[in-house]
Amino acid sequence: MGEGNFWKYGLALGAGVVIGAIGAVLLSRGKIDLKKTYATLLSHGLDLKDKASTLVETAKENMEDLTAEAKREQELRRNAGQTS
Secondary structure, eight states: OOHHHHHHHHHHHHHHHHHHHHHHHHHHTTSOOOHHHHHHHHHHHHHHHHHHHHHHHHHHHHHHHHHHHHHHHHHHHHHHHHHO
16 A cells, blocks of 8 residues: 555544544533444444554565565575675
């Protein structure tokens, strides 16, 4: 995923957290009765969390692959230097 998607999901996640916090405060004070709406917002926040987790997992896997490839290249260089 590109850097733009990272920021898009990050901002959306942040907005979801803020909206959720505001909703929690209003619900706890009894000002509004929006439990269904709050549940819907929370479910969307969970969707965003899942997308962010997927993004992080993908980045982690890519770094692990890159590290393994770099170690293979390093080993090849070491072996080539020993046979010269």
